Amino acid sequence: DAKTTQxxxxxxxxxxxxxxxxxxxxxxxxxxxxxxxxxxSQGPQYIIHGLKNNETNEMASLIxxxxxxxxxxxxxxxxxxxTAVYYCIVRVGSNTGKLIFGQGTTLQVxx
Amino acid sequence: DAGVIQSPRHEVxxxxxxxxxxxxxxxxxxxxxxxxxxxxxGLELLIYFNNNVPIDDSGMPEDRFSAKMPNAxxxxxxxxxxxxxxxxxYFCASSSGHSPLHFGxxxxxxxx
Numbered sequence: 001d002a003k004t005t006q007x008x009x010x011x012x013x014x015x016x017x018x019x020x021x022x023x024x025x026x027x028x029x030x031x032x033x034x035x036x037x038x039x040x041s042q043g044p045q046y047i048i049h050g051l052k053n054n055e056t057n058e059m060a061s062l063i064x065x066x067x068x069x070x071x072x073x074x075x076x077x078x079x080x081x082x083t084a085v086y087y088c089i090v091r092v093g094s095n096t097g098k099l100i101f102g103q104g105t106t107l108q109v110x111x
Numbered sequence: 112d113a114g115v116i117q118s119p120r121h122e123v124x125x126x127x128x129x130x131x132x133x134x135x136x137x138x139x140x141x142x143x144x145x146x147x148x149x150x151x152x153g154l155e156l157l158i159y160f161n162n163n164v165p166i167d168d169s170g171m172p173e174d175r176f177s178a179k180m181p182n183a184x185x186x187x188x189x190x191x192x193x194x195x196x197x198x199x200x201y202f203c204a205s206s207s208g209h210s211p212l213h214f215g216x217x218x219x220x221x222x223x
Contacts (some may be wrong), residue, residue, distance in 0.1 A: 101154035
C-alpha cells in the first residue's frame with residue numbers, strides 16, 4: 001500500500017494561501033490522491049481528489065507533480081475556520097473504497 | 112440529504128457491558144465503513160462492507176468486536192464485553208462506488 005508523508009504541523013496567516021504538501025513516492029498508476037480534513041470533534045470531511053491532473057473545486061486546488069510522487073493542497077484564502085487536521089491519503093487498490101489515514105498535518109490559521 | 116447518521120452521539124458504560132453503535136448510511140450508497148479514532152492510534156479502519164457484505168474485517172481488534180449490515184440502510188458495531196481500552200470515537204462512513212467517503216459525526220464511547 002502506498003504511504004504518504006506530511007509535515008506534522010503548519011501555520012498560515014488568515015487571508016493568505018495555505019499550501020499543504022504531501023509525499024507519496026510509492027504511489028501506483030491506478031491510485032488516486034485524496035484530501036480530507038477533520039475539524040475538532042467532527043467527522044473527516046472530503047476536500048478534493050485527483051489522479052494525475054490538477055484539480056480545483058469550491059474548497060481547494062490540488063496540484064499533483066508530473067511523476068505523481070508528491071502533491072500540494074492549496075486553500076487559496078485561508079480563514080480561521082480552516083484550522084483543522086488535513087489528511088493526504090492514497091486510495092488503496094483500484095476496486096476497493098477503503099481509505100487508510102495517516103497522522104495528517106495540523107494547520108493553524110492565525111489572525 | 113441528511114448525511115451519515117450515527118447514534119448515540121455519546122455513550123458511557125461500565126466495563127463488561129455490551130455496547131451497540133448504530134449507523135445509517137446515505138441513501139443509495141453501497142459501501143459502509145467503520146473507523147475508530149484515539150489520540151494514540153489516530154483513525155483506524157475497523158471493517159467495511161460492499162453491498163451489505165463484509166469485505167475486509169482485518170482491522171477489527173478482537174473477537175469482542177462484531178459488525179453487521181442487515182440491509183442497505185443500517186449497520187451496527189457491537190462490543191461485548193466492553194473494556195476501558197475501547198474508549199474512543201467511532202465513525203461510520205459511506206460511499207458509492209469510487210466516490211469519496213462521507214463521514215458521520217461519530218459516537219464518543221467511554222468505558223469506565
